[in-house]
Amino acid sequence: MADWIPIALSRDVPVGITRAVIVDTxxxxxxxxxxxxxxxxxxxxxxxxxxxxxxxxxGNALNxxxxxxxxxxxxxxxxxxxxxxxxxxxxxxxxxxxxTETGGMVWMSSDSADPPPLLPALTPVITLAIEAAPERVxxxxxxSTAEPLIGxxxxxxxxxxxxxxxxxxxxxxxxxxxxxxxxxxxxxxRALRQSLEQEAAA
Amino acid sequence: MPKLYDYVLSxxxxxxxxxxxxxxIAYETQAxxxxxxxxxxxxxxxxxxxxxxxxxxxxxxxxxxxxQAILCHLANTYDxxxxxxxxxxxxxxxxxxxxxxxxxxxxxxxxxxIAMLNYAGDLAALQAKARAALRLLDDHLADRAQAGxxxxxxxxxxxxxxxxxxxxxxxxxxxxxxxxYPAINLWQRQVRKLPGFVGMPGVPDYF
Amino acid sequence: MSLTDDRAALDxxxxxxxxxxxxxxxxxxxRLLGEDLTVRRLTDDVEVRAAGRALPVRTDxxxxxxxxxxxxxxxxxxxxxREPDRRWIHCGPVRVRASGLRLVENFLDLAHFPYVHTDIxxxxxxxxxxxxxxxxxxxxxxxWATKCEFYQPKAAAxxxxxxxxxxxxxxVSPFNVMLYKTPPTAPDRWxxxxxxxxxxxxxxxxxxxxxxxxxxxxxxxxxxxxQQMIFVxxxxxxxxxxxxxxxxxxxxxxxxxxxxxxxxxxxxLKEKQLRFGTEPRTDLQSTDLPHA
Numbered sequence: 001m002a003d004w005i006p007i008a009l010s011r012d013v014p015v016g017i018t019r020a021v022i023v024d025t026x027x028x029x030x031x032x033x034x035x036x037x038x039x040x041x042x043x044x045x046x047x048x049x050x051x052x053x054x055x056x057x058x059g060n061a062l063n064x065x066x067x068x069x070x071x072x073x074x075x076x077x078x079x080x081x082x083x084x085x086x087x088x089x090x091x092x093x094x095x096x097x098x099x100t101e102t103g104g105m106v107w108m109s110s111d112s113a114d115p116p117p118l119l120p121a122l123t124p125v126i127t128l129a130i131e132a133a134p135e136r137v138x139x140x141x142x143x144s145t146a147e148p149l150i151g152x153x154x155x156x157x158x159x160x161x162x163x164x165x166x167x168x169x170x171x172x173x174x175x176x177x178x179x180x181x182x183x184x185x186x187x188x189x190r191a192l193r194q195s196l197e198q199e200a201a202a
Numbered sequence: 203m204p205k206l207y208d209y210v211l212s213x214x215x216x217x218x219x220x221x222x223x224x225x226x227i228a229y230e231t232q233a234x235x236x237x238x239x240x241x242x243x244x245x246x247x248x249x250x251x252x253x254x255x256x257x258x259x260x261x262x263x264x265x266x267x268x269x270q271a272i273l274c275h276l277a278n279t280y281d282x283x284x285x286x287x288x289x290x291x292x293x294x295x296x297x298x299x300x301x302x303x304x305x306x307x308x309x310x311x312x313x314x315x316i317a318m319l320n321y322a323g324d325l326a327a328l329q330a331k332a333r334a335a336l337r338l339l340d341d342h343l344a345d346r347a348q349a350g351x352x353x354x355x356x357x358x359x360x361x362x363x364x365x366x367x368x369x370x371x372x373x374x375x376x377x378x379x380x381x382x383y384p385a386i387n388l389w390q391r392q393v394r395k396l397p398g399f400v401g402m403p404g405v406p407d408y409f
Numbered sequence: 410m411s412l413t414d415d416r417a418a419l420d421x422x423x424x425x426x427x428x429x430x431x432x433x434x435x436x437x438x439x440r441l442l443g444e445d446l447t448v449r450r451l452t453d454d455v456e457v458r459a460a461g462r463a464l465p466v467r468t469d470x471x472x473x474x475x476x477x478x479x480x481x482x483x484x485x486x487x488x489x490x491r492e493p494d495r496r497w498i499h500c501g502p503v504r505v506r507a508s509g510l511r512l513v514e515n516f517l518d519l520a521h522f523p524y525v526h527t528d529i530x531x532x533x534x535x536x537x538x539x540x541x542x543x544x545x546x547x548x549x550x551x552x553w554a555t556k557c558e559f560y561q562p563k564a565a566a567x568x569x570x571x572x573x574x575x576x577x578x579x580x581v582s583p584f585n586v587m588l589y590k591t592p593p594t595a596p597d598r599w600x601x602x603x604x605x606x607x608x609x610x611x612x613x614x615x616x617x618x619x620x621x622x623x624x625x626x627x628x629x630x631x632x633x634x635x636q637q638m639i640f641v642x643x644x645x646x647x648x649x650x651x652x653x654x655x656x657x658x659x660x661x662x663x664x665x666x667x668x669x670x671x672x673x674x675x676x677x678l679k680e681k682q683l684r685f686g687t688e689p690r691t692d693l694q695s696t697d698l699p700h701a
Contacts, residue, residue: 011347012384017391020381027651044651046663051649056408065406066646068524068536081536082520082667092663126344129337129382166381182348190341210638235630237637238430238501318504318644320615374645377506403641407527 003114006105006148006162009174011124013038013106018062020053022166023108028097029053030106033060033073040108042095045069046077052094062094103149104176105162117148122160122176126186130171130193132200134163137171140196154180154188169200204229207250207258209236213311213368214269215257216402217303221273221364224398225280237319270300273361286361295355299362303369306335310369313376325377332376336383339370343385352392359396367393371405412444412459412477413611418685419478421582424605424617427499428473431455440609442477442685471497472605472617482550485581489601489621498629500618500636502607507647508686509608510655510678512616513586515643516604517578517670519559525642528562532571535560538667545677552580552677554670565600566627566635568593578670583683584608595623602636611686612653616640654688661688 007021008030018031020043027043029052039062043051050066057063061070061078070079075096077088098112103119130137134145141161143150152159157179164172173193177185206222208215208231222229234256235241243254251258251267258265259272261279266272277287287296309331315321316328346354354362370386373379380387393399401407413419425439431450439446439457446464449456457464457475467474470490489495505512515521520538522531541557557576564574577589577599584606589599600622607615618636627635656662657679664672678687 008384012388014388017387019384019387020379022381047665048662049650049652049656050646051651054406054645054649063408065408065524066650067520068533080665081523081533082538083665084537086665126348127384170382172382183345186345186348210634211641233628233630233634235633238427238499239630239633241630317506320502320504374648403638404645406525406642406645408524 003111004100004107004109004116004148005164006103006107006174007040007164007172008106009124009127009176010038010101010104010106012127016057018053018055018057020051021164021172022170024165025167027051027053028108030099031055031057031062033057033062035060035073037073038099038101038106039073039075040097040099040106041075042097044095046092046094103160103162105174107148107162119149119160120178122158122178123182125159125175125177125180125182126189128173128175128189128193129166130173130196131169132171132196133169134165134171136200137163137173137196140192154185156180159185204259204261206231207234207247207256207260208232209234209242209256211403212236212256213314213372213402214255216368216405217269217365218257218259218272218276219402220367220400221276221286221361223400224364224396225276225286226398227276227280268304270304270361270365273300273365277361285358286364288356288360292356292360296360296362299354300365302335302338303362303365306331306338307366307369309335310373310376310378313378314369314372317377318375329377332373332378333382336370336373336378336386339366340383340385343389347385347388352389354389359393363389363393368402368405375404413442413685415442415683415685416478417681417683418442418583418608420476420480421478421584422467422474422476422480422484423584423607424472424474425457425607426473426502426615426617427471427619428455428468429471429499430502431473439607441475442608443610444477446475448473470603470619471499472619485549485551485585487587487601487603487621489599492621494623495601495621496624496629496632498620498622498632498636500620500633500640502615502617503637503640503644504609505614505616505644505647506612506653507614507650508612508654509584509606509614510683510686511647511650511653512604512606512614512643513580513584514655514671514674515647516586516588517554517580517674518668519557519576520667521643521646522559522561525646526639530561530564530639531559532562540666541669543669543673545673552578552670552673554578554673564590565593565622565624566631567624580674580677583678583681592623594625598623600624604640608686652688654686656688658688658690658692 013030029043032038043053045064054065055063063070068081071094072078075094077092098109100107100116104122104124138145141150150161159177162174309328313328316323316325353359433450437448446459464475523533523536543554555577561574562571575591580586587603592600603619605617
């Protein structure tokens with residue numbers, strides 16, 4: 001399970017959107033077409049290296065902003081507009097990671113040997129970028145960097161926090177909850193962000 | 203016909219162009235050679251705006267400066283529905299965001315001029331201010347999204363959204379990506395889906 | 410970062426900007442190939458110094474040129490600069506966080522017009538890039554792409570309607586490129602639009618766009634605004650290409666027939682053994698590595 005990394009709240013990636021995410025200094029992107037399936041790809045078009053997160057979704061396809069190269073859900077290139085009559089060779093493909101959604105979060109894996117985690121769907125709370133090392137953030141939350149999730153009792157309910165390392169000094173926290181006051185949970189996590197960042201800056 | 207004194211790369215002029223397009227108002231433009239010509243500091247332009255800043259908008263004898271003031275004028279004059287500048291309890295909140303758009307958020311503009319046009323200034327300090335402004339916006343939009351709202355104020359887009367959008371979208375010119383701001387990412391998409399939306403260089407039409 | 414040891418990059422002419430941007434008497438800092446410079450304009454002369462050393466200077470085509478090394482050739486020819494009815498438009502320096510070679514390659518590219526310059530230089534309804542010709546002119550060591558045609562909704566500042574524009578591209582050195590295109594108002598002439606790239610660092614460039622155009626109607630501000638609009642539309646692409654340095658290693662990117670000029674350009678850069686602004690290669694034996 002440690003192989004799977006939660007990188008966003010599912011709520012923040014609705015149909016038709018692209019989203020850039022930094023995962024352990026790698027640039028990845030999430031997009032979701034009309035079929036509702038979240039895709040996680042390397043943020044790079046194989047043609048000229050353009051970041052695909054700047055592209056646009058139409059139907060079930062992602063289009064690169066630079067030359068309009070169009071990719072299907074299977075990451076294969078469907079169309080090269082400069083050559084409208086060309087049947088695109090199947091070797092032209094974006095670099096897709098294994099992706100799944102569970103517990104209200106989008107997860108990725110670059111080595112999906114283990115099955116993805118199975119979690120109950122909780123209510124999305126918030127994603128926070130915290131300018132502090134994951135080790136510090138996890139310690140403050142009573143979690144471990146060996147696990148992708150932290151369970152936190154909160155005001156009569158539970159918070160389930162996913163996290164990923166953006167880089168050595170930045171942690172992304174993806175909070176979901178059950179039975180918890182969402183506004184109070186959000187305020188609590190923002191206060192935590194502030195104290196961790198003050199500590200990191202000191 | 204209303205006339206916009208315009209510079210194509212100015213995010214502040216873009217605020218005005220965007221609302222003009224959303225409201226479907228016909229207008230003419232006069233290109234001002236802001237860079238490299240610094241035409242906005244010449245006497246002819248200073249006669250229009252002694253502050254030497256773009257945009258300037260002429261309409262039926264009025265000569266207005268300040269993008270936020272021009273947005274208010276356009277909504278007040280041309281939007282019969284009252285949607286873009288609501289006169290109810292939302293009014294104060296709209297004004298608050300207009301002030302933020304012309305104030306704290308302009309750190310992005312400053313950083314962009316240094317990064318892109320080699321203006322003098324402290325890039326790192328402005329980038330830090332820009333990030334603080336973007337985080338404040340992202341927090342607000344996350345709270346709005348949690349409550350089911352898509353826009354900065356109330357249930358419909360207002361000139362607050364239009365005043366805020368350009369420099370948020372242009373922050374990559376200042377070296378700031380949107381990876382840390384999921385709620386901003388969602389909101390930007392809503393703005394881009396508005397009928398009549400137009401982009402500018404650095405803000406692609408496609409999304 | 411300090412001055413590169415890349416001989417192929419050192420032995421070239423580079424612009425530091427339009428002469429008008431260097432006021433007489435003032436000392437202006439600049440940067441080239443990883444090294445800081447100072448430019449001082451005296452009454453008639455311009456002095457460029459780096460690390461206490463005076464560098465060679467040229468003042469052709471309204472621009473200041475210099476070199477750290479000993480260029481094999483003198484500056485390129487630009488015969489249109491002698492035509493009296495041409496408007497000289499300096500569009501101002503724009504800094505871009507990308508390799509200068511990426512800027513040149515983008516300048517040579519037709520296929521992005523419908524997506525990056527939508528409804529101006531191209532439209533999504535007409536994305537096809539027709540076959541064009543490329544050649545390396547060995548006598549002048551220039552690359553040319555000719556017989557390029559593209560449907561353009563608004564080809565220039567003075568355009569009232571769409572047209573099939575004819576283009577020729579000319580690469581005169583690794584970081585200097587220009588295009589010739591049919592002006593809307595003078596179909597028997599060629600407008601010249603040049604992009605002189607000042608490679609400040611490997612992944613930071615200053616783009617100097619310069620036009621020699623036939624246009625009797627547009628103001629200078631309109632002409633400059635049009636070209637700045639086009640260039641800054643490209644900037645968002647250039648700053649988001651990965652890697653920022655141009656990859657010369659086969660298989661790193663995926664060219665198609667529309668990219669013929671880029672294929673020739675990359676081959677030419679390899680032939681010159683140019684390294685500055687290119688992605689370090691892992692496919693070469695140590696004996697094949699370009700020498701400094």
